[in-house]
C-alpha cells in the first residue's frame with residue numbers, strides 16, 4: 001500500500017496563518033511588531049531564493065523584515081559590525097544569517113556573534129546547549145519543522161526506534177536530541193556507520209539529512225516506517241529531489257514527506273514562529 005504523504009507545504013501554510021493572527025494580537029495588545037533581520041552575503045542563487053521566500057512569508061504574516069543583502073566581497077569585520085548593530089536594534093527580535101557564507105568568512109565566528117536572545121535560526125552554541133539540557137529557547141528551524149511534521153500525523157514518538165541519517169550541527173544532531181527528548185530510542189548514522197542499510201531498517205521513524213540525492217532506497221526502509229526527507233538536491237536537469245528515492249520508498253513506507261513540499265516550507269514557517277516567540281518574550285508575554 002502507498003504511504004500517506006506528510007504535506008509540509010500545507011502544514012506550513014496553516015502554521016503561517018496562525019502566526020499572522022498571533023502577530024495581529026501582539027501588535028494590538030503590546031504594540032510590538034515582530035522583526036527579523038535577514039542577512040545574505042554573496043551571490044548563491046539558491047540562498048537568494050530562500051531569503052526571498054522567507055521575506056515573502058514574513059510580509060504575509062505581518063513580520064517586519066530588515067533586509068541586508070551584501071556583496072560577496074564583504075569582509076568578516078563588516079559582517080560582524082552589521083550583526084552588532086542588529087543585536088542592539090529593539091525593532092529586531094530574530095536574526096537570520098543565511099548559510100552558506102562565502103569561504104573567506106568563518107561561519108562559526110559569525111553565528112557565535114548573533115545574540116542568543118535573537119537567534120531565530122537556533123544555531124548559537126548557547127541555544128544548542130539549552131537544547132541538550134531539554135530546555136530550549138530557540139530550536140533550529142529545520143529539525144523543529146521535522147518534529148512538527150511527525151507530530152502532525154498523530155503517530156506517537158515515545159518508545160519508537162528513530163534513526164537520524166546525518167550528524168550536522170544544524171539538522172542531524174538537533175533532530176536526534178528533539179526525538180530523544182520525546183522519548184524515542186535514537187540512533188545517529190553517518191559516513192562511518194557499519195552496515196548502514198541494516199541500521200536504517202530498524203527505524204520506525206527515519207529522518208534523512210545526508211545531502212545525497214536519492215541515497216535512501218527501498219531496501220533500507222522498514223515496512224510501514226515514517227520517512228522524513230530533509231534533503232534538497234538539484235539534479236543535472238535542474239529538478240529538486242530529496243535524499244530519499246521517493247517512488248519505491250513510498251510503496252514501502254507508512255508515511256513519507258515529499259521533496260519539494262515537505263521539510264523546506266516547514267523550515268521557513270519555523271523561522272517565523274521563532275521570531276514571533278522571541279517578540280512575545282521581549283513584550284513580556286512568554
Ligand SMILES: Nc1nc2c(c(=O)[nH]1)N[C@@H](CN(C=O)c1ccc(C(=O)N[C@@H](CCC(=O)O)C(=O)O)cc1)CN2
Pocket residue numbers: 049050096097098099100121141142232240259260261262263264265267268
Ligand atoms: N540560516 C540558515 N541557512 C540555511 C538554512 C537555515 O535553516 N538557516 N537551511 C538551508 C536552506 N533553507 C533555508 O534557509 C531552505 C531550503 C529549502 C527550502 C525549500 O522550501 N525548499 C523547497 C524546494 C526549493 C526549490 O524548489 O528550489 C521545498 O523543499 O519545497 C526552504 C529553506 C541552508 N541554509
